[in-house]
Amino acid sequence: MVDVNNFESIQIGLASPDKIRSWSRGEVKKPETINYRTLKPEKDGLFCERIFGPTKDYECSCGKYKRVHYKGIVCDRCGVEVTKSSVRRERMGHLELAAPVTHIWYFKGIPSRMGLILDMSPRSLEEIIYFASYVVTDAGDTPLEEKQLLTEREYRQYRHKYGTDFQADIGAEGVRTLLKNLDIQAEIDELKELLQTATGQKRSRAIRRLDILDAFNDSNNKPEWMILDVIPIIPPELRPMVQLEGGRFATSDLNDLYRRVINRNNRLKRLLDLNAPHIIVQNEKRMLQEAVDALVDNGRRGRAVTGPGNRPLKSLSHMLKGKQGRFRQNLLGKRVDYSGRSVIVVGPKLKMYQCGLPKEMALELFKPFVMRELVEREIANNIKNAKRKVERMDESVWNVLEDVIREHPVLLNRAPTLHRLGIQAFEPVLVEGKAIQLHPLACEAYNADFDGDQMAVHVPLSDEAQAEARILMLGAQNILNPKDGKPVVTPSQDMVLGNYYLTMEDDGKLGEGSRFSSVSEAIQAYQTGYVHLHTRVAVQTADLPHKPFTDEQRKQYLVTTVGKLIFNEIMPDEFPYLNEPSQVNLEEKTPDKYFLDYGTDIPKVISEMPLVKPFGKKDLGNIIAQVFKDFQVTETSKMLDRMKNLGYKYSTISGITVGIADISALEEKPVILEKAHAKVDKINATHRRGLITEDERYAKVIEVWNQAKDDIQEALKTSLDRKNNIFMMSDSGARGNISNFTQLAGMRGLMAAPSGEIMELPITSNFREGLSVLEMFISTHGARKGMTDTALKTADSGYLTRRLVDVAQDVIIREEDCGTKQGLTARAIKVGNEVIEPLIDRIIGRYARVTVRHPETDEVIVRENEIITEDKGRQIVDAGIEEVTIRSVFSCNTQHGVCKHCYGRNLATGREVEVGEAVGTIAAQSIGEPGTQLTMRTFHTGGVAGDDITQGLPRVQEIFEARHPKGQATITEVSGEVADITEKAEERTKVVTIKGEVDTRSYEIPINARMKVEVGDRIERGDPLNEGSIDPKELLAVSDAEKLKNYLLQEVQYAYRSQGVEIGDKHVEVMVRQMLRKVRVQDPGDTDILPGTMIDLHEFKEQNKKALMSGGQPATARLVLLGITKASLETDSFLSAASFQETTRVLTDAAIRGKTDNLIGLKENVIIGKNIPAGTGMGIYSNIEPKSVGVVSENVYSINDQSEAIDAIEDIEED
Incomplete structure (x- = not known):
């Protein structure tokens, strides 16, 4: 066997007949499989033990030699080698064909490879191969031409006329003769000459032929190897035959297909031996050809061969293709042992790094570890005894299991795994019952809930796997979301509500204005009922020594509530005391307005102070992000656990619930509705008098009702009591929003019809009053559409992720710095006047390409190639700078990847990215994972000025597939000034004239398009004239790559951010760069490239470098934009x-x-079973020897305090 990890590359080629014979262990001569009585393989049949190896380990067929003792002996009676039965998975056989046949892939594929080589049409070839026409292989002195087709009748006439002066042949033999006679080099020279003069169709066909001929010339393949003399037979274990209950057999379809080929081949041999009539032999040869076609690719030509129940049989090609094929089913995804699955339930008492594992499941998963430990502790005498104890669940097993699982992380995975946080590691804690317990804060990353979701558990076995799980995958480490760098473990629902309730303030509550000398005294006062949780009280600041107050503040009273004192106790020391949900309070200090001097009339001052908003979900997210920034992972995960416990405790104490009494009737509602009805009547009257069109009437009616709903919503907002339970739930961000409340207490509003357009009859009732029958039915359309949309969206979004992963899977951080001198000019992304993504979001965590100076003082804010931190980013924005040139993935020169400087910060860790990070896969997951949150619909703006604009998921697909967009905008091909815009009423168009620097251009635009330019505007090449999406390929043709990259980035960001999803720019940059990797060569100069071929940008540069070095002319080419599937x-x-x-x-x-294949990406290595060349699988990380560096005392560091840990270790060494 080949040593699996001992090769750098893998090559594929055509197999010559001799090569096929050299693979084989013997010829299969009979179509039989196994003997029906003895159930042993038939000799020389498809399962023959002599050819493929023994069916039982170390036992020959006749039973003369048994046991491993005889290993390697070939039995003299039955001829079977005594060896392992697993050789039946690797040994191949072969079948000698009585007549050659063509390989259907090369004849039928598009384009037909045989057709291109021979310069014949696939139809002509088909006639020859399937015995309909003869082909002239050597014309001799006759007026016939080589490759001329002759019918049976013409062939007989010419034979009669010219005798043996010419050679003609039929079937695959004829094609083989033509291929053998072909002088590839002469053809290539001839075609190169033709290319000098040819144009149009002739030229493109010549280029395609030259491409194929060059391929044969450069590889060691011979064209005649596309014709098969001998067929390889794959090992029997890969086409098994198994006995079912009841004595019947299930077999792989391949056996049927092979059997047909062998039967026909044997019959043909017999006919040839008998000198059968010519026509019978030809028919048999044709049938053999068809049988081989069906074996290789069933259904590619003609009707597919079917098995029982008219099911098409699965051929060799089908074994590779599709989701169930060899590649995707068995090589890219495999079933693993040491895994289990169960329903999940919530584990509110777990720590961030723990999960609850059912005892029985844990025992089964850790069985080998437990057995070894039982033997080592001498609880069991031997492994067999240990196994028995484990299976019987003996009392002694449980203590051992406890010790075995301690600090042995397990991986939890929930399908669908949309991003890398769908698999995380946790330390197991044994629990009773049969359900896995999951930490409530891990739910968001998994998108899990407890309504019956299931999760799978996997056990990392080796020490290395355990180390990786603990260091890289532990639940407590994965605080930030890789897609935007924001915390992914934000509390939700009850936890948010509890913390919101805890940090509320109220007027005139029990004990308002009380003074306390210490925090504990204030809490005691609350516990004894002297003050309320929401009472505003004053506490001496001196009792909070760990908080970063100013010296002035330390001598004063702090006005706060008991709830906030409790809330601040969960924060790390040295973190500012949080008294209000503001950025200043979070990042710097508690604002001075909350501090009172000693001797002030505290109750009076407090009663005049405005109430402060409590901390909602967003604020908690900001707090977590800030704690992470200041204190790193360990402290954050501890704080998160404390926040979770606090949330649960106080949401219970608050007793917040929902009842019908919480929904009060709105007094203004009848008045608002009356006004709306009056307006609608007026609009309808205007329409009846013919003053407005139907479209305008419809649009206005819709507008009136939308306005009415908004008015009711506003009225509800103002009338709502801030202590209303439903208001508190939605305001905190725990559950629901204002529009839910509008539907409960206001009106439901307009509904969409099944066609997607909005019905002008609104639902004026709300859920508290109840809906009429008609209203109930109208609202079901929306619900049904919602359900189907979700189902379709999930599939679409998953397929998008798959394509994105595929195109970027080989993008890995390969080096420190590629040394490029180019960059990306980053400005805020705007659509109209609306800022989609502010400048600060685009530059934080990126390296500056050029030094950034303050525009007034000229002092350096950021140097060239220095990373822009949050503080530097804020300085840049505060200085009024509007654009910064940053290092970007777009302009990175690293081959097969990106360098650290062009990528910048790793959003998942908040630190600089490491060499080996698989940033392409992360980018694909970050763009694909929120796909399900985007809408499916292409919105109908309805009415007058509107063409459908594509939004949501379809728009994202349109961009990444580089398709012609719907609702396309016209762009200008010249830079200049808009000279004139005139309307042509009869043609319903507008003509825009642009006066360029060199020439003047006019563009026709539909009359109802919304214009983006006016007369006198200055515009650049590639700018749109009207609203709509630009066709990216058009933009690339008239403008430069820089403008295209910026446009694609902006459009993707708009599609996501308009739906409230944030994604880091760098992820989109990685994808867009992959779409622009190829160039199409226009003039090959003195290089070896063919004109019109597509070639990798790096390869193109290399070829040009070679040409220039040898004093030749370089090639010229145009950049090509490919959609992700094509790429x-x-x-x-x-x-x-x-x-x-x-x-x-x-x-x-x-x-x-x-x-x-040089095995550069991840998929290739997974397929052939090597470690992936990313992360710890990179060469630089392998062969690291562990060495002792002293003992670290007292302090225990988390992995993220590496630098501190290293310093501490150095100190020890010095000691």
């Missing part, structure tokens, strides 16, 4: 492309070219 299939790795889509086409092409 995935154009990758250098044939394994990655074949496992993505169009498997047969990719493999056909790769085999002809003799392609080599």
Whole structure:
């Protein structure tokens, strides 16, 4: 066997007949499989033990030699080698064909490879191969031409006329003769000459032919190997036959297909031996050809061969293709042992790094560890005894299990795994029952809830796997979301509500204005009922020594509530005392307005102070982010656990609940509705008099009702008591929002019809009053549409993620700095006047490409190639700077990846990215995972000025697939000034004239399009004239790549951010860069590239470098924008492309070219079973020897305090 990890690359090519014979262990001569009585394989049949190896370990067929003692002996009676039965998975056989046949992939694929090589049409080839026409292989001195087709009748006439002066042949033999006679080099020279003069169709066909001929010339493949003389037979264990209950057999379809080929081949041999009539032999040859076609790719030509129940049989091609094929089912995803699954329930008492594992499940998962430990502790005498104890669940087992699982993390996974946080590591805690307990804060990352969700558990076995799980995957480590760098473990629901209730303030509560000398005294006063949780009291600041107050503040009273004192106790020391949900309070200090001097009339001052808003969900998220920034992971996860406990405790104490009494009737509602009805009547009257069109009437009616609903919503907001339970739930961000409340207490409003357009009859009732029958029915459309939308969206979003992962899976951080001199000019992304993404969000965590100076003082804020931190980012924005040139993935020069400087900070850790990080996969997951939150609909703006604008998920797909967008905008091809805009009423268009620097251009635009330019505006090439989406390929043609990249980035950000989803720019940059990797060569100069071929940008630069070094002319090319599907299939790795889509086409092409896969990406390495070249699998991390560096005393560090830990270790060494 090959040593699995001992090769750098893998090559594919055409197999010559001799090669196929050299693989084989013997010829299969009979179609039989196994003997029906003895159930042993038939000799020389498809399962023959002599060819493929013994069916039982170390036992020959006749039973003469048994046991491993005889290993390697070939039995003299039955001829079977005594060896392991697993050789039946690797040994191949072969079948010698009585007549050659063509390989259907090379003849039928698009384009037909055989057709291109021979310069014949696929139809002509089909006639020859399937015995309909003869082909002239050598014309001799006759007037016939080579490759001329002759019908049976013409062939007989010419034979009669010219005798043996010419050679003609039929079937695969004829094609083989033509292929053998082909002089590839001469053809190539001829085609190169033709290219000098040819144009149009002729030229493009010549280029395609030249491409294929070059491929055969450069690889060691011979064209005649596309014709098969001998067929390989795959090992029997890969096409098994198993006995079912009741004595019947289930067999792989391949056995049926092989059997048909062998039967027909044997019959043909017999007919040839008998000198059967010519026509019978030809028919048999055609049937053999069809049988081989069905074996290789059933259904590719003609009707598929079917098995019982008219089911098409699965051929060799089907074994590779699709989700159930070899690549995706068995190589990219495998079933693993040491895993289990169960329903999840909430584990509110767990720590951030723990999960509850059912005892029985844990025992089964950790069985080998427990057994070893039982033997080592001498509780069991041997492994067998230990196994028995475990299976019987002996009393002695449980203590051992407790010790075994201590500090042995397990992985928890919830399907669908949309991003890397869908698999995290936790330390197991044994629990009774059969359900896995999950920490409530881990739910958001998994998108899990406890309504019956299931999760899978996996056990990392080796020490390395355990170390990786603990260091990289522990639940307590994954605080930030890789897509935007914001905390993913924010409290939700009850936890939010409890903390909101805890930090509320109220007027005139029991004991308002009381003074306390210490925190404990204030809490005691609350516990004894002297003050309320929400009472505003004054506490001496001196009793809070750990908080960063100013010297002035330390001599004063702090006005706060008992609830806030309790809330602040969970915060780390040195973190500012939180008295209000403001950024200043979070980052710097408690504002001075909450401090009172000694001797002040405290109750009076407090009663005049305005109430402060409590801390809602967003504020808690900001607090977590700030704590993470200041104190790193360990402290944050401890604080999160404390926040969770506090939330649960006080949401229970608050007793907040929902009853019908919480929904009060709105007095203004009848008045608002009356006014709306009056307006609608007026609009309808205007329409009846013919003053407005139907479309305008509809749009106005819709507008009136929307306005009425908004008015009711506003009235509700003002009338709502801040202590209303439902208000508190929605205001805190725990559950629900104002529009839910509007539907409960106001009106439901307008509904959409099944067609997607809005019905003009609104639902004026609300849920408290109850709906009429008609209203009930109208609202069901929306509900039904919602359900179907969600189902479709999930599939669409998953497929988008799959394509994104595929195109970017080989993008890995490969080096420190690529040394590029280019960058990206970052400004705030705006649509109209609305800021979609502010400048600060775009530059934080990126390296500056050029030094940034203060525009007034000229002092340096950030140096070139220095990372822009939050503080520096704020300084830049405060200085009024509107654009910064940053290092960007767009302009990175690293091949097969990105460098650290161009990527910047890793959003998941908040620190600089490490070499080896698989940033392509992270980018794909970050863009794909929120896909399900985007809308599916293309909105109908309805009425007058509107064409449908695509939004949400369809828009994201449109951008990444580089399709012609719906509602396309016209762009200008010249830079200049808008000279004139005139309307042509009869043609219903507007004509925009642009006076450029060199020439003047006019563009016709539909009359109802919304214009983006006016007369006198100055515009640049590629700017849109009207509203709509720009076609990216058009933009690339008229403008430069820089403008296209910025446009694509802006559009993706708009699609996501308009739906409230934030994604880091760098993820989109990684994707867009992958779409712009190829160039199309226009003039090859003195390089070896063919004109019109698509080639990788790096390879193009290399070829040009070679040409220039040898004093030749470089090639010229244009950048090509590929959609992600196309880009995935154009990758250098044939394994990655074949496992993505169009498997047969990719493999056909790769085999002809003799392609080599250098195993650079992740998928290729997973497929062949090597470690992936990312993360700890990178070369730089392997072969690290552990060494002792002294003992660290007292302090225990988390992995994120590495630098401190290293300093501490150095101190020890010095001691």
